[in-house]
Amino acid sequence: HVLRYTHFFNALKDIIDSGEIGQAMNIQHIEAVGNVHHSHSFTRGNWRNSVESTPMILQKTCHDMDIMAWLVGKKCKRVQSFGKLSHFTSDSAPADAPEYCIDGCPHAEECPYNAVKIYYDDKENDWFRTTCTKMANPTDEDVERAIRTTDYGKCVYKCPNNVVDHQVVNIEFEDDIYASFTMSSFNKGGREIRIMGTKGELRGSMDSPIITVYDFLTKTTREIDLDASALGNSIQSGHGGGDYGIMVALLDVIEGRENRSACDIGESCDNHLISFAAEESRLTGKVIDMEEYSARFN
Known part of the structure; x- marks a missing residue:
């Protein structure tokens, strides 16, 4: 899960774990796919058909499901989702x-x-x-x-595509922490997040090196300026620097500088299941209990 290796999400994680915003209570997270990216990958390209590949909520946003769980350090309890292929049709x-x-x-x-x-x-x-x-x-x-x-x-409206072009997911984590996630193709692209805690809130966008922290007590806003190397199109920019970061982390483990990665296989499987459960909810209209859902695969 490459987002765990970005400067951006590591900075958010450090602030949450420090207690500066108190207990995290809500997350609003947006995966803006980008209109042309969607047309290339999810209408004309490899990931256009969920039968031949995967549901879009898995292929495009399994990183996002993982990063929300990682930021709050809690397991997902229930999932609800709505979404549809509405625009890129004949x-x-x-x-x-x-x-x-x-x-x-x-x-x-x-x-x-x-x-x-x-x-x-x-x-x-x-x-x-x-x-x-x-x-x-x-x-x-x-x-x-x-x-x-x-x-x-082909005309983007005449392709054999069946994956959604917009979808929302509501997630209940342990300890009454709730997240709302939006994946949409009707935008320029990028990721944005807002984390609301009992003492303050965090806001950030992966398109900007600035994270803001608002303190409820002092009513002041602090800005954190991150390393801007993850922006743009350099070797360090893929997935906001996460692609580069995960390879550096792999070499650190191989060469003995670290003894474990930032994500083990168990966590990865658990958080991939959130995407699968979201798709089941979208298709069935049901709220998915993750304990019951996970038991089907044990």
Whole structure:
């Protein structure tokens, strides 16, 4: 779970554990997927179909379920979830849109999901270009072939996708701690969190190096300036620095500088189950008791 290895969430964890905001009582957490990211990964791409891959709440937000449990240090007791595929469907497609964007779509200029713009025109986005072609160093000809013949070039409203494009999850942790989580694709992207305690509150966004701590007694706000190296597109920026951090931590264990990682396999399994339970709740409309749910897999 790479978010445990970020400067951002480690700073939040240190503040919570210090008692500065008292007992954490509520978490509001947002995973803003990003509209184009959703179109690439969850409409046109590998993770578009829950039968062929996984539910989106697992693939995209298992990190978030884990990080909320880790921050408060409590086990999840119950889960409730609602969500749906509402926008990226054939009902939203313009009547005169072709199957492939490259085939003269009359809406190309005003459509944010125009595959020609996303994959062909943007020469700097190696992630998108390598994914759509399945090549390490694709040429423009390779990219054009991909958007003419594969689902990466299809109208975003005419793809074989079935995963949600927005979902909310309510979580009850031990000791009457409650969290509300929103995963949505209708945004620029990023993660934001607000943690409310008995003595104060924390706020932060992974797009900003600043965390704020508000104190109820003094009515003052303290700002914490984090290492900004996790922002942007450097080698240290993946998952807010977590991808880099987890590899450093792995080397520390291998070379004997540390004797354990920040997350063991038991915790990882428990917190993955929160995502599975959320999907079951979404599909059945039921509140899922985690003790009963977990027992099904023992």
